[in-house]
Amino acid sequence: MFVMNSFKVSSNDVRLMEAQAVHQFFLHLMAIFLTARLFGELFAHLKSPPVVGDLLAGVLLGPSGLA
Numbered sequence: 575m576f577v578m579n580s581f582k583v584s585s586n587d588v589r590l591m592e593a594q595a596v597h598q599f600f601l602h603l604m605a606i607f608l609t610a611r612l613f614g615e616l617f618a619h620l621k622s623p624p625v626v627g628d629l630l631a632g633v634l635l636g637p638s639g640l641a
Contacts, residue, residue: 602640605635605640606631606632606635606640609631609634609635610627610628610631610632612627612631613627613628613630613631613634614627614628614631615627617630
């Protein structure tokens, strides 16, 4: 017979987890914007289209770069 362990989670714990998830989301968003801006400026300084720097920043961060 299979018995699951039940854990009690209080509403305070849920609020804390939600706040941490929101905080992490905005940190990731800021990292994406900052990296794209820096690479865009660098490529503009090198007389290349800034969008190439934005794309390179996305490739460097990638889906696992923010994990």
